[in-house]
Each structure stands twice: as structure tokens, then as C-alpha cells.
Amino acid sequence: MKSKKPAKEYIAKAKLLSREDAERVFARMRKRYFRRATDGDPVEAVAFQLQHEDEQLKEWRKKMEKLRAEEQGK
Numbered sequence: 767m768k769s770k771k772p773a774k775e776y777i778a779k780a781k782l783l784s785r786e787d788a789e790r791v792f793a794r795m796r797k798r799y800f801r802r803a804t805d806g807d808p809v810e811a812v813a814f815q816l817q818h819e820d821e822q823l824k825e826w827r828k829k830m831e832k833l834r835a836e837e838q839g840k
Contacts, residue, residue: 772813776820780812791815 772780783791788808795815 776813
């Protein structure tokens with residue numbers, strides 16, 4: 767089974783994080799990404815977490831936009 771890789775832009779972002787910022791990401795990290803960090807490359811795990819958080823933020827923004835549009839239509 768091939769392991770999925772995070773997008774290159776998130777790997778670059780993860781490498782630029784200070785130690786303190788990386789620790790904050792680790793504190794929010796999902797269980798499967800944390801396992802990846804302990805078993806493999808911690809930079810890759812942080813990149814996955816950053817990518818996941820960005821995807822969640824995009825979904826939340828879409829939902830909020832939809833709610834605002836519905837609210838204005840009332």
C-alpha cells in the first residue's frame with residue numbers, strides 16, 4: 767500500500783515553522799498524523815495537519831457564506 771504524501775506547499779510551510787509553532791501544530795494533530803510523526807517524518811506529519819486544517823477552514827467558509835446568503839434572502 768502506497769503512503770499518501772502531503773502537498774509540496776504544505777511541506778514547505780511545515781519546514782518554515784519555528785519549534786514553538788510546530789509544537790502547537792502537534793498539540794492539535796489528529797491521531798493518524800501523530801502516528802506518522804512518531805513512526806516517520808515529523809515534518810510530513812505537520813504538513814498533513816496544516817493541509818487538513820486548511821481544508822476544514824475552506825469548508826467552514828463555504829458553509830458560512832451559504833448561511834449568510836440564506837439570511838439575506840429572508
